[in-house]
Amino acid sequence: MIRTVVIGGGAAGIAAARTLHDAGNDVLLVEASDRLGGRAHSLPLASLSPCEAGGPGWTPAFARDHVDAGCGWLHSAERNPWTKIAEKTGFTVDRSDANWRTQWRDLGFPPEDQAASADAYQNWSTRALTAVEGPDRPLSDFI
Structure with a gap:
């Protein structure tokens, strides 16, 4: 039998401990706070x-x-282990589209500002990825 310590009782830690336990392993889940669940x-x-x-x-x-x-919400619910855990324990999982999908990165800004922001991000991302192979440089060089 494999003995495993899982550090952190948030969603990922609980899911990892549950998966290991269900596979027949001896698991100890360690959490620093006074409750399990992390952000939940x-x-x-x-x-x-x-x-x-x-x-x-x-x-x-x-x-x-x-x-x-x-x-x-359960992030990536179609593959998130919490979805099965929630359903097994009697919770109903709402599978409708999340509201954030319709306003992702919108934040009420007009389309031209959103386009300018997307262009600026793409420019920064391209420069940052190009520099990966070069010498180390401070982040301020890219801002």
């Missing part, structure tokens, strides 16, 4: 509001509700 994190709404029992806006349902404070 939710908080009870009650912890974010000064409402107290009986105060304005307080209801028993409010005390149970949670808000997403971390990742909003």
Whole structure:
């Protein structure tokens, strides 16, 4: 039996530990913080509001509700191990297109500004990749 230590209890660490465990290995998952999940994190709404029992806006349902404070989607869900884990544990995975696909790098800028930004990035990227084979130079040479 292989004994493995996985460092980091975020999505990648949990997925790695789960994959190793499911293959019959002895796995120890080590996480520095007091919870697992990494960026996947939710908080009870009650912890974010000064409402107290009986105060304005307080209801028993409010005390149970949670808000997403971390990742909003399963990146590359078609191949992300978390998708299967989520489905196996009873979560429904929404497979509709993410909103960010329609506004990726848009940020409300007009098309001509977006085109200028894309051109500037392409210029910088070409210069940086050309310099890879040359001597080391400071990043400031490319900005």
